[in-house]
Amino acid sequence: MKNLLLSFAFLVVIKSYGQNNLQYISSNTGAGCYAVEYANGLLYTGTGNTLQVYDVNTPVPHTKTFEHRFVSTIDDIKVRNNRLYVCANHDGLSVWDLTSPSYPALLDQYVPDSLNQAAYNMAFYGDSIFVTYKTMMAVFYFNPANNVLSLINTFARQTGNSFARGVDVKNNLLAFTTAYGTNAQTGIHIWDIPTMTELSFYQQNFADPENVLFSQNVPLLNVLGGTESWQNGNPKGIFYSLNITNPQTPVVVHSDTLGGGFNFYIAGPISGQIVNDTIYFATNGMSDSTSAAGDTAGYVYVYDVSNPNNVHFITNINAGLWHFDVAVGNHKMYVASEWYGVKTLDIVNLFAPVNLGLTLTGGWNCASDKFGNRMVVAQEGYGFKQYDISDLQHPMLINSVVTIGFCYGIHYDKTGNYIFSFNYTDDDFRVYRASDLILMSSLNPNSGLVITDYFKEEVWQDKAIAIQKPVFLGIGSKNVICYDVSDINNPYVDTILAPAGQIEDIEVNAAGKLFLSTTSTMYVYDMANNYQQLIAMPVTFLQQFHDIALFDDTLYAYVSGLPSGVEKYAYNGSNQLTQAGGTFPLPVNDPKFLAADAFGLYLNYQEEGLYAFDKSTISQTGYYKHSLEFYRPDQWGERGLFCKDSLIFLVEYFGQTSILSNYDSLNIGVPEIDPERSFEVYPIPVLDKLSICIGDSKNHKNAKTPIEIFNPIGEMVLAVYLPIASRWLSGCPLHTIIDVSHLAPGVYFICETQSGAVQKFIKQ
Numbered sequence: 001m002k003n004l005l006l007s008f009a010f011l012v013v014i015k016s017y018g019q020n021n022l023q024y025i026s027s028n029t030g031a032g033c034y035a036v037e038y039a040n041g042l043l044y045t046g047t048g049n050t051l052q053v054y055d056v057n058t059p060v061p062h063t064k065t066f067e068h069r070f071v072s073t074i075d076d077i078k079v080r081n082n083r084l085y086v087c088a089n090h091d092g093l094s095v096w097d098l099t100s101p102s103y104p105a106l107l108d109q110y111v112p113d114s115l116n117q118a119a120y121n122m123a124f125y126g127d128s129i130f131v132t133y134k135t136m137m138a139v140f141y142f143n144p145a146n147n148v149l150s151l152i153n154t155f156a157r158q159t160g161n162s163f164a165r166g167v168d169v170k171n172n173l174l175a176f177t178t179a180y181g182t183n184a185q186t187g188i189h190i191w192d193i194p195t196m197t198e199l200s201f202y203q204q205n206f207a208d209p210e211n212v213l214f215s216q217n218v219p220l221l222n223v224l225g226g227t228e229s230w231q232n233g234n235p236k237g238i239f240y241s242l243n244i245t246n247p248q249t250p251v252v253v254h255s256d257t258l259g260g261g262f263n264f265y266i267a268g269p270i271s272g273q274i275v276n277d278t279i280y281f282a283t284n285g286m287s288d289s290t291s292a293a294g295d296t297a298g299y300v301y302v303y304d305v306s307n308p309n310n311v312h313f314i315t316n317i318n319a320g321l322w323h324f325d326v327a328v329g330n331h332k333m334y335v336a337s338e339w340y341g342v343k344t345l346d347i348v349n350l351f352a353p354v355n356l357g358l359t360l361t362g363g364w365n366c367a368s369d370k371f372g373n374r375m376v377v378a379q380e381g382y383g384f385k386q387y388d389i390s391d392l393q394h395p396m397l398i399n400s401v402v403t404i405g406f407c408y409g410i411h412y413d414k415t416g417n418y419i420f421s422f423n424y425t426d427d428d429f430r431v432y433r434a435s436d437l438i439l440m441s442s443l444n445p446n447s448g449l450v451i452t453d454y455f456k457e458e459v460w461q462d463k464a465i466a467i468q469k470p471v472f473l474g475i476g477s478k479n480v481i482c483y484d485v486s487d488i489n490n491p492y493v494d495t496i497l498a499p500a501g502q503i504e505d506i507e508v509n510a511a512g513k514l515f516l517s518t519t520s521t522m523y524v525y526d527m528a529n530n531y532q533q534l535i536a537m538p539v540t541f542l543q544q545f546h547d548i549a550l551f552d553d554t555l556y557a558y559v560s561g562l563p564s565g566v567e568k569y570a571y572n573g574s575n576q577l578t579q580a581g582g583t584f585p586l587p588v589n590d591p592k593f594l595a596a597d598a599f600g601l602y603l604n605y606q607e608e609g610l611y612a613f614d615k616s617t618i619s620q621t622g623y624y625k626h627s628l629e630f631y632r633p634d635q636w637g638e639r640g641l642f643c644k645d646s647l648i649f650l651v652e653y654f655g656q657t658s659i660l661s662n663y664d665s666l667n668i669g670v671p672e673i674d675p676e677r678s679f680e681v682y683p684i685p686v687l688d689k690l691s692i693c694i695g696d697s698k699n700h701k702n703a704k705t706p707i708e709i710f711n712p713i714g715e716m717v718l719a720v721y722l723p724i725a726s727r728w729l730s731g732c733p734l735h736t737i738i739d740v741s742h743l744a745p746g747v748y749f750i751c752e753t754q755s756g757a758v759q760k761f762i763k764q
Helices: none
Strands: 023-027 033-039 042-047 050-055 063-069 076-080 083-087 093-097 105-110 122-125 128-132 137-143 148-155 163-170 173-179 187-192 197-203 211-214 220-228 234-243 251-258 267-275 278-284 299-304 312-318 323-329 332-337 341-346 354-359 364-371 374-388 396-412 418-423 428-433 439-443 451-460 463-471 479-484 492-497 503-508 513-518 521-526 532-538 543-551 554-561 565-571 577-584 593-597 600-605 609-613 620-624 638-644 647-652 657-661 677-682 689-696 704-710 716-723 734-739 746-752 757-763
Touching (some): 128 163, 163 211, 173 211, 173 220, 187 220, 211 267, 364 638, 364 647, 521 543, 543 600, 554 593, 593 638, 600 638
Antiparallel strands (some): 033 042, 042 050, 083 093, 122 128, 128 137, 137 148, 163 173, 220 267, 278 323, 299 312, 332 341, 364 374, 463 479, 543 554, 565 577, 600 609, 638 647, 704 716, 704 746
16 A cells, blocks of 8 residues: 555645735744633633644643634634634634634634724623724624624724724723824723713823723723834833723823833833733833843733722733733733743742743744745744645644744755754854754854844855844944855855945845845846956936846836836846836835746735736736734834745744745645545644545445545555444535544545545644
């Protein structure tokens, strides 16, 4: 039977829809943890785009029991009445059944129909759910009789660029925050729910309010007031409590300005939980209230909010830099963290908490690359991860480098045998062996004197190239640094290019020509000839060059100014770039990244999404709404966009690397199903119980259906005979469940031998 796998046909076609061939395929799972909820002895977490469930009765790191990929970043998670609710921005609001708490089952999902809608945070009023819905408030109703989720109303539509952000409900009162944009109405709204009328608005004059939490037993509304850091460099945050005995005239009874440090540890009260009128809230990266300036550990703050006349600080607990949410249960505190994933602490004694350890879920996504059937993802947090993407729909983690710090850039070498990483924290360039991630060598080009921000990495022959911005408090000029890695064990800096003007982007073609755009000039260097400068073409008056993309001998550049748009240039292979077709206007200006392949030109925007264009006419052919939708439009966002092997890779900072294609007949490596005998397996990945659905339109009289499972080298590891009487479902003549819990984690092939149909599944 070992040769059986050689005969399997692997072909699935991604169908096009009208003029939109730009299709999402999948992404890797896990990232930094942003949202966390404790219930049933389990932890429900939002790690980038991935919903994950962890059993916290197991030792740290806790055991993962479930995961589900969304397309959008998860912002809020709540458990109510044996149901799980998830706000996942452009994926909207979803409701899950928790009859088996470790394995949520999706009941219904409501997806927003506009870029002006995104599900942020939620609060409950019976079976109604109030959701901050980006530029408005929304009310949903979940009908438990038929498990249908419906949008029943929107209100409080914002003007200008203002967003609705945090929300809570108590009795008949609704409170929500608005802020973030130009001309925003920054403050706290209090509404009467039965009449759906606004009772009052409390204007917050400092910082952007993030969230609100009602005290449980007293008339207090507690405001996690956020920070001003991203607007004006002010690292301070604010926490205050409003007495709402008369909700029409809320009165501040306590207010603390929380101090932080510029850039490294801002004080941003953002989200948390109230337990017995003790509030625990995350502060991003605020220092210890008693320590000297310079403490960048990051602390959760704890207040007593049980008495309107005596709201007071209790303590702060070391949570780690850049944490975003807190869940408390069973005398433990679980902190959702950028680097750590989930930090678990024993808080039986609040004043002497015990760190029980970290459950690493991954860090923020900083860069990616592909070689063959592998993808590598650089993280801000702990090193980088390498995935097997031979099945594009289900990337599988192969191995990881767990090194604390910022890995800002990543690239395979020309052979795929080595991985080059560009690191911010230690300001060094490293070479790893791809097969086992053994560190081969490292090089600090600045002798430790300068912190470096690397971005847009390229590889040609034995050269590794990256844009390098030496930074001090975010200030510094950019260079292009070129490493020679012909000797893997002894890389060295080959050259540093420092052209006039602000460096915007780089591209390298197969012949070793390096294209470099600055705001003022487009350069071409010959890397094969000692970086000889071939072209220095200035931009047209009143315009500036920005991001560029290269396909064959055509260069695409986004130019701002008069006019703005995309310009195409033909390259003659030597010393001439010729503009063709003028400046093509765009539906939205200021794209963040450009990329191109045989099937189109792609422009990614911080908030508006990813657009596909016809390369000849620069006319739109497709659109993909990415995951960002994270707070302010000027914050973070995507870190990269590139094309390889008919695939598009979008590096989403708070999410994962999303894999897409603009080719409507792409073979994505999933077994072909016999059209006369449909065959499905789920869930994928599976932990223990694998469901099988076989639809037989020809031969449904057989008493038994033979099923065999093989490992990747063709060895049969399980054989079962499924009786037709197993179970009948609509559209699924034969449905049964088999136990695969004893199988080792990995890829397996399941064969329905009567028809020869095959499916691949992944065992966690």
